[in-house]
Amino acid sequence: MNFRSINRSTLLALVTILAVGMLFVGCSKNAEVETDPVTEVVPEVEEIVEEAPVVPEVPAEALIDYANLEPADFGIEDVYFDLDQYDLDNEAMSILSSNARIMRTADVVIMLSGHCDERGTVEYNMALGEKRALVVRDYLVSLGVPAKNLRTTSYGKSKPFSRGHTEDSWAKNRRSHFERP
Numbered sequence: 001m002n003f004r005s006i007n008r009s010t011l012l013a014l015v016t017i018l019a020v021g022m023l024f025v026g027c028s029k030n031a032e033v034e035t036d037p038v039t040e041v042v043p044e045v046e047e048i049v050e051e052a053p054v055v056p057e058v059p060a061e062a063l064i065d066y067a068n069l070e071p072a073d074f075g076i077e078d079v080y081f082d083l084d085q086y087d088l089d090n091e092a093m094s095i096l097s098s099n100a101r102i103m104r105t106a107d108v109v110i111m112l113s114g115h116c117d118e119r120g121t122v123e124y125n126m127a128l129g130e131k132r133a134l135v136v137r138d139y140l141v142s143l144g145v146p147a148k149n150l151r152t153t154s155y156g157k158s159k160p161f162s163r164g165h166t167e168d169s170w171a172k173n174r175r176s177h178f179e180r181p
Contacts, residue, residue, distance in 0.1 A: 077095050080092065109181055110149060113154065129155055
């Protein structure tokens, strides 16, 4: 074979192939590395200390035992009506909005009782008290309170809050009251 007749690029390719071949022949697939057990260094393992999980703070209303309290004891307020009226004014709707937030959390059955002042007949006041209880129930349901948690009744003028015979006393008796059934 005449090396002068081989051009440079062919020669370079042959040298490269030989070098790569020698690398493969020199490497063994099952080569084991021997270590001296006396001098082998084992890295220190850091101890991982797990911190206790952070427990979210429970809202105060979740700690209230609603089932054993009267509605007034957990923030439910009565709503009041004008003489011979059963429509809700802005103040009543505001109170009922607050009551609804509590009642959705409490998830207990509440009796809505309609009351009237002493004026008027028994029949008239029983019907008016029922309308007052129903309008309050319907508004609470529209605010997301489950209807299954609400009962209604009318006491008319039979259970006054105030026993006086003045406009101030009568105004306190024209209400829808929240109580346990």
